[in-house]
Amino acid sequence: MAEPAQHARVLVVGDVNPDLILRGDVVPRFGQAEQLLDSATVLIGGSAGITAHGLARLGRPVSLLAAVGDDAFGSGQRAELGAAGVDTDLIVTRADVGTGLTVVLSRAGDRAILTYPGAIPTLTVADVDQAIAQRPDVQHVHIASLYLQPALVAALPALLARLRASGHTVSLDTNDDPAGTWLGMSDLLPHVDVLLPNRAEAVALNHGACDDPAGAARSLSGFGPLVVVKNGEHGALAVAADGTELVAPGVIADLVDSTGAGDTFDAAFLDAWLGGAELITCLRRAVLAGALAVSAVGGTTTQPTPVQLRAADEPAGAERF
Numbered sequence: 001m002a003e004p005a006q007h008a009r010v011l012v013v014g015d016v017n018p019d020l021i022l023r024g025d026v027v028p029r030f031g032q033a034e035q036l037l038d039s040a041t042v043l044i045g046g047s048a049g050i051t052a053h054g055l056a057r058l059g060r061p062v063s064l065l066a067a068v069g070d071d072a073f074g075s076g077q078r079a080e081l082g083a084a085g086v087d088t089d090l091i092v093t094r095a096d097v098g099t100g101l102t103v104v105l106s107r108a109g110d111r112a113i114l115t116y117p118g119a120i121p122t123l124t125v126a127d128v129d130q131a132i133a134q135r136p137d138v139q140h141v142h143i144a145s146l147y148l149q150p151a152l153v154a155a156l157p158a159l160l161a162r163l164r165a166s167g168h169t170v171s172l173d174t175n176d177d178p179a180g181t182w183l184g185m186s187d188l189l190p191h192v193d194v195l196l197p198n199r200a201e202a203v204a205l206n207h208g209a210c211d212d213p214a215g216a217a218r219s220l221s222g223f224g225p226l227v228v229v230k231n232g233e234h235g236a237l238a239v240a241a242d243g244t245e246l247v248a249p250g251v252i253a254d255l256v257d258s259t260g261a262g263d264t265f266d267a268a269f270l271d272a273w274l275g276g277a278e279l280i281t282c283l284r285r286a287v288l289a290g291a292l293a294v295s296a297v298g299g300t301t302t303q304p305t306p307v308q309l310r311a312a313d314e315p316a317g318a319e320r321f
């Protein structure tokens with residue numbers, strides 16, 4: 001690789017769209033009933049967009065590959081991400097479809113998510129290959145919101161095998177599968193270095209064969225990747241293919257809105273992991289990042305700086321399970 005890992009450029013591949021976050025009396029009532037809300041906020045959205053923003057916030061060189069429409073939503077996301085330090089030159093504009101949009105109905109401790117996919121599913125393997133060719137300094141590729149991009153699912157194992165053969169490392173956060181099928185993992189995971197599900201996704205990726213996050217992580221790690229599970233108020237756990245198992249406890253958080261907390265976790269973990277930090281340090285920083293992220297509305301509002309995350313390096317000891 002051309003640069004030391006601590007300066008490695010990350011290519012984030014996936015979704016970017018505005019998040020319209022509505023708070024207050026958000027449970028819809030049909031029959032033309034008009035409801036008044038406490039707040040309505042439009043922010044950077046999409047798992048890939050939020051992760052890329054979080055990496056830039058930490059000073060990590062990062063490029064984003066996503067598809068948007070030729071419209072105000074797309075240009076707005078591109079401008080905001082660029083202003084935050086994300087390389088947006090690889091974002092693809094589709095003239096025949098609109099930019100995706102997510103409406104988040106947010107209340108304390110829970111949220112409902114309504115997404116118009118728009119251009120999100122139009123990314124192809126050819127787009128990824130072209131992005132890698134345009135950014136030869138990319139050393140790590142992170143795939144986000146896999147199941148919103150059906151054109152990538154079947155072709156991704158061969159693509160990731162090629163990337164790893166050429167010296168790239170790879171991480172994956174599938175996010176939710178709206179279809180509930182959770183297909184393709186047995187072919188894909190052998191070509192992934194780090195898998196980053198939340199606890200519900202880890203169980204679902206095992207097709208219900210194991211109903212607890214630790215057991216699910218052990219099963220998934222058998223395919224080869226380091227499995228890092230976001231475990232909500234319990235923090236995070238990690239299981240490596242060599243049998244290493246660690247837990248980082250949860251951090252007390254002022255929960256306002258959980259939008260993008262998992263993506264902020266991903267950014268902090270990957271930044272520390274690429275920088276060569278010990279696994280427990282990676283977990284602690286990621287847990288703290290996620291806790292900071294939920295303290296304000298939106299996925300990018302309170303993403304941490306490197307100085308803030310250094311507080312996670314102090315606790316002693318790691319639990320094993």
